[in-house]
Amino acid sequence: MKYSTALLFCLLFFACKQEPSESISEANLSDKYTSFQLTTDLSALSANERKMIPLLIEAAEIMDGLFWQQAYGDKNALLESLSDADIKNFAEINYGPWDRLEGNASFVEGVGDKPLGANYYPADVTKEEVEEADASIRSLYTMVRRDNAGKLTAIPYSEYFKEDLEKASGLLTQAAEYADDPGLKNYLTTRAAAFLSNEYFESDMAWMDMTENGLDVVIGPIETYEDQLIGAKAAFEAYVLVKDKAWSARLAKYASLLPALQKGLPVDEKYKAEEAGSNSQLNAYDVVYYAGDCNSGSKTIAINLPNDEKVQLAKGSRRLQLKNAMQAKFDKILVPISKELIADDQQDNITFDAFFGNTMFHEVAHGLGIKNTINGKGTVREALKEHASALEEGKADILGLYMITKMAETGDFPEDQLMDNYVTFLAGIFRSTRFGASSAHGKANMLRFNYFQENEAFNFDEETGKYSVDFEKMKAAMNGLSELILTIQGDGDYAQIDALMKEKGKVSQDLQNALDRVNEKGIPVDIVFEQGTDVLGL
Numbered sequence: 001m002k003y004s005t006a007l008l009f010c011l012l013f014f015a016c017k018q019e020p021s022e023s024i025s026e027a028n029l030s031d032k033y034t035s036f037q038l039t040t041d042l043s044a045l046s047a048n049e050r051k052m053i054p055l056l057i058e059a060a061e062i063m064d065g066l067f068w069q070q071a072y073g074d075k076n077a078l079l080e081s082l083s084d085a086d087i088k089n090f091a092e093i094n095y096g097p098w099d100r101l102e103g104n105a106s107f108v109e110g111v112g113d114k115p116l117g118a119n120y121y122p123a124d125v126t127k128e129e130v131e132e133a134d135a136s137i138r139s140l141y142t143m144v145r146r147d148n149a150g151k152l153t154a155i156p157y158s159e160y161f162k163e164d165l166e167k168a169s170g171l172l173t174q175a176a177e178y179a180d181d182p183g184l185k186n187y188l189t190t191r192a193a194a195f196l197s198n199e200y201f202e203s204d205m206a207w208m209d210m211t212e213n214g215l216d217v218v219i220g221p222i223e224t225y226e227d228q229l230i231g232a233k234a235a236f237e238a239y240v241l242v243k244d245k246a247w248s249a250r251l252a253k254y255a256s257l258l259p260a261l262q263k264g265l266p267v268d269e270k271y272k273a274e275e276a277g278s279n280s281q282l283n284a285y286d287v288v289y290y291a292g293d294c295n296s297g298s299k300t301i302a303i304n305l306p307n308d309e310k311v312q313l314a315k316g317s318r319r320l321q322l323k324n325a326m327q328a329k330f331d332k333i334l335v336p337i338s339k340e341l342i343a344d345d346q347q348d349n350i351t352f353d354a355f356f357g358n359t360m361f362h363e364v365a366h367g368l369g370i371k372n373t374i375n376g377k378g379t380v381r382e383a384l385k386e387h388a389s390a391l392e393e394g395k396a397d398i399l400g401l402y403m404i405t406k407m408a409e410t411g412d413f414p415e416d417q418l419m420d421n422y423v424t425f426l427a428g429i430f431r432s433t434r435f436g437a438s439s440a441h442g443k444a445n446m447l448r449f450n451y452f453q454e455n456e457a458f459n460f461d462e463e464t465g466k467y468s469v470d471f472e473k474m475k476a477a478m479n480g481l482s483e484l485i486l487t488i489q490g491d492g493d494y495a496q497i498d499a500l501m502k503e504k505g506k507v508s509q510d511l512q513n514a515l516d517r518v519n520e521k522g523i524p525v526d527i528v529f530e531q532g533t534d535v536l537g538l
Contacts, residue, residue, distance in 0.1 A: 028086055029086055029087065029090040029099070029107060030086055030089045030090050030093065030528075031522070031524070032101060032524060032525045032526070033093060033524055033525065033526050033527060033528040034332050034333075034524035034526075034527055034528070035527070035528055035529070035530055036325070036328040036332070036527045036528070036529060036530070037529070037530040037531075037535055038286075038287055038288050038289065038290070038324065038325075038529050038530065038531040038535060039286075039288070039324075039535055039536060040242050040286035040288060040324060041242075042242065042536065042538075044214060044242075044245070045214055045215060045242065046180055046214075048178040048179070048180050049178070049179075049180065049214060049215040050538065051178045052175045052178045052179065052215060053215070053240060053288065053533070053536065053538055054533050054538055055171050055172075055174055055175040055178075056171075056172075056175055056215075056217050056219075056238075056240045056289070057240055057288075057289050057532060057533060058171050059168045059171040059172055059175070059219060059238065060217075060219065060238035060239075060240060060289050060290075060291035060292075061291060062164050062165075062167060062168040062171075063168070063219060063220070063236040063237055063238040063291045063292040064236075064238070064291040064292050064295070065164065066161055066164055066165075066236040066292065067095060067226075067235055067236045067237060067291075067292035067293050067296070068095055068096075069119060069161070070118060070119055070120060070143075070226060070233070070235055070236065071095045071096050071118050071119060071226055071235070071293075071296065072095060072096035072097070072118070072119055073119050075095075078091060078096070078097060078108075079091060079092070082108070087107065087108065090107060091107075091108070093296075093297070093528055094296060094297055095295075095296040095297075096114070097111045098111075098113075098114040100296060100297030100298065101297055101298065101434065101525050101526070115229075116227075116228045116229040116386075117130075117144075117227055117228070117229035117230075117233075118226050118227060118228075118233075120143060120144060120226075120227055120229075120233040121144045121152075121229065122144065122145060122146050122152070125144070125152070125229075127229055127230060129152065130144070130152070130229060130230055130232075131230065133152045134152075134154070136154040137152050137153075137154050138230065138232045139154055139232070140221065140224070140232065140233065140234040141156060141157045141158075141198050141200070141221055141234060142154035142155055142156055142157065142160075142233075143155045143157065143160045143233075156198040157198055157221060158195065158196055158197060158198035159198075165195040165196065166195070166196065168192075168195055168219075169192040169193070169195040169196055170192070172188045172189075172191055172192035172195075172219070173188070173189065173192045175188055176188035176189045176192070179213075181210070181212055181213040181214075181215075183206070183209050183210035183211060183212065183213055184210055184213040184215065184216070186206045186209070187203060187206040187207045187209075187210055188217070190202050190203035190206045191203040191206075191207075191219060191220060194220065195220070200220065200221070200308075201308065201310070201311065203220075204305075204306040204308050204311045205311055205314070205315065207305070207306065207318070208281075208306065208311060208315040208316070208317075208318060209315075211281065213243070214242065214243050214245070215240075215241070215242060215243070216239075216240075216241040216242075216243060216285065216320070217238065217239065217240050217241065218237070218238065218239040218241070218303060218305065218320075219237075219238040219239075220234075220236065220237075220238075221234035221235060221236050222234055222235065222236075222237055222293070222305065222307065223235055223237065223293055223294075223307070223389075224307075224381075224389060225293070225389050226293060227386075228386055229386065230385050230386055231381065231385055231386045231387075231388050231389055235292065235293035236292045236293065237290075237291060237292035237293035237294040237295070238289070238290075238291040238292055238294075239287055239289065239290060239291075239294060239300075239303070239320075239322075240287070240288050240289040241285040241286070241287055241288070241320065241322070242285060242286050242288060243283055243284070243285050244283075244284040244285060244286060244323055247283075247284035247321075247323060248282075248283035248284050251282040251283065251284060251321070251360065252282060252283075253412075254282055254360075254361075254364060254407075254412075255281060255282045255316075255319075255364065257403075257407065257412060258316075258364065258367055258368065259275065261368060261402075261403055261406060261407075262274075262275065262368050262369075264406060265368060265369065265399070265402075265482065265486065266402070266479040266482050266483050267482065267483045267486040267487060267490075268487075270374050270490065271369070271370055271374065271486045271487060271489075271490040272368075272369065272370065272486070273370070273374075274313065274369075274370050274371060274372065275313075281316075281317075281318045281319065282318075282319045282321075282360070282363075282364060283318070283319070283320060283321070284320075284321045284323045285320050285321065285322055285323065286322070286323055286324040287322045287324060287325055288531065288536055289531050289532065290529055290531065295529070297526070298432075298525070298526045299325060299329075299526055299527055299528075299529070300322065300325075301321075301322045301325045301326040301329055301359055302319070302320065302321050302322060302326070302359045302360065302362065302363045303318075303319070303320040303322070303363065304317055304318075304319050304320075304363040304364075304366040304367070304396070305317060305318060305320075306318075309371040309372065309379050309381075312367070312371060313371065316367060317366065317367055319360065319363040319364055319366075320363075321356065321359065321360050321363070323356070325527070326355065326356060326359060327352065328527050329431070329526070329527060330352050330355045332524060332527065333431055333523060333524060333525070333526070333527075334350070334355060334424075334427055334428065334431050335350065336521065336523045337427060337430050337431055337518055337523055338350040338427045340466075340517060340518055340521055340523070341427070341430055341465075341466055341467055341514055341517070341518065342423065342426070342427055342466060342467060342468070343461065343464070343466045343467065343468035344464075344466070345468070346419075346423045346468050346469065349419050349420045349422075349423035349424065349469075350420075350423060350424050350427055351417075351420050351424060353417070353420070354417065354420035354421045354423075354424035354425075355424050355428065357404060357421055358400055358401065358404070358421055358424060358425050358428060359400075360400075361399075361400035361401070361403045361404055362396045362397055362400040363396065363400075364400065364403065365395065365396040365397075365398075365399035365400040365402070365403055366392070366395075366396045368395075368399050368403075369395055369399065369485075369486050369489060369490075370486065370489055370490045373489075373490060373491065373492035374490045374491065375491060375492065377491075377492035378492070380392070380489045380490075380492060382492075383492025383493075383494060384488075384489070384492065384493075384494055384497055385494060387494070387497045387498060387501055390443040390444050390447075390501065390505065391444070391485060391488065391489060391497055392489075393443075393444040394443075394444035394447055394448060394481075394485055395482075395485045395486065395489065397444055397445070397448060398448065398478055398481050398482050398485065399482055401421065401422070401425055401478055402478055402479070402482055404418065404421050405418065405475060405478070419469070419471060422469045422471060422474055423468075423469050426452075426458055426467060426469055426474075429445050429448060429449050429452075430514060430515070430518065432444075432445040433445040433446055433449065433507065433511060433515065434515060434518070434525045434526075443501065443505045446504065446505050446506055446507055446508075446511070447500070447501065447504045447505045448481065449508070449511055450504040450506075450508055450511075451477060451480075451481050451504060452474065452477050452481075453508070453510065455473060455476065455477035455480065456470060456473050456477075457469070457470060457473050457474035457476075457477040457478075458470060458474065460510070465517065467514075488500075
């Protein structure tokens with residue numbers, strides 16, 4: 001959607017949103033998703049840690065409700081207006097009447113296109129108005145409304161969502177009383193205070209200091225994907241996690257390789273001059289609860305946080321691999337896609353270890369490159385605006401593969417498994433592209449597929465309709481795309497990324513043909529969760 005038409009669509013949405021009515025079009029919309037039960041072995045947790053889980057889940061449920069308000073508005077009014085069970089269920093999956101896997105297309109009759117700014121801003125706002133307003137309007141942690149004179153005004157989350165955040169704060173404080181680990185106790189306490197103060201820096205720093213905890217939680221306003229107007233607003237979400245200490249021990253060595261990998265990036269020195277903090281962590285977890293932003297549409301299977309550039313430069317980041325959710329996507333989605341689209345002689349290269357590794361190094365690669373522009377345009381996120389998230393995801397994808405390649409060259413990664421990572425990487429593009437044009441990850445995959453195709457990184461057999469990796473050409477394309485992305489980020493070149501996304505950040509006909517074949521096979525696009533204390537037996 002062009003920005004010049006955003007106001008029209010927002011007004012249409014505002015007019016229709018109050019009384020949505022049921023669509024009678026497509027049936028079985030929810031079949032795009034396959035169900036998976038979120039469980040894990042809780043025996044490694046202490047008795048106190050097991051007592052914490054219901055409290056953390058209750059706090060997560062509050063985050064879920066807050067994200068509904070940010071993404072759409074009145075959840076109950078929407079759901080009560082829908083009598084068709086499938087459409088109602090689909091609205092719950094999407095946190096609103098727009099299909100997140102179909103470019104946010106409306107599936108409820110009478111509801112217009114989703115506003116680029118979701119419900120963070122007034123329905124009639126324009127991008128230009130937001131950019132020209134006071135800096136508080138672009139704060140991560142404010143909702144924007146109009147005052148009586150029609151002027152934009154910023155309302156802190158702590159005020160706008162006061163009652164719910166006070167309750168969530170109390171639950172985290174209560175959970176902290178059971179925390180045996182000092183780091184976890186400190187994080188829960190400071191996060192509880194952040195809900196009331198609207199200041200999250202201290203709690204982000206505290207989250208980075210946790211190293212020995214077996215139970216973990218990510219909670220609060222975090223990612224900015226939902227704000228597609230200027231990418232400024234943080235969305236509420238939560239994960240409740242149980243650390244897999246055995247898998248985590250296997251991964252620990254890779255974080256220490258970041259400084260050398262940063263120095264070797266295939267780009268001019270000025271684009272890799274920054275050094276991330278040395279306290280970066282890499283661990284594996286089983287998730288027992290998702291809520292809010294991370295639970296909407298396609299489900300996150302790995303996390304790299306905090307997003308605050310100041311925290312990253314001071315302490316690095318933590319990379320959390322969500323092993324049980326990852327295994328579900330591999331078994332239920334990636335393997336069936338691969339059988340349909342990947343050449344028979346490369347089928348054996350599709351492995352869970354490669355899928356896990358590609359996903360893991362994607363998250364590690366967020367720590368590479370540059371966070372601040374080299375020419376005074378501020379942070380990369382500020383300079384690239386609504387394209388920042390998609391380009392950052394594209395960077396992490398391609399540099400993750402770069403990392404694996406470089407480590408194979410130095411003996412830090414099994415060289416005989418490298419082809420597995422390349423072929424599984426290609427299959428992963430087909431999986432993630434199905435997340436749609438509205439997803440930052442989806443846009444990143446479209447950009448990469450089109451770039452790879454132009455550079456002959458893979459071959460297509462018209463007789464079999466299947467793809468195969470050309471290792472050397474894919475390696476060259478990987479380096480070329482890495483340099484392009486890192487340069488755009490360092491320069492803060494909004495005009496270049498805007499043009500590039502318009503040209504390559506879309507589904508080509510060849511890619512659409514491949515996706516149509518996958519869809520015709522009835523392969524689900526993503527997963528939904530059976531989760532909660534009942535599922536865990538608590």
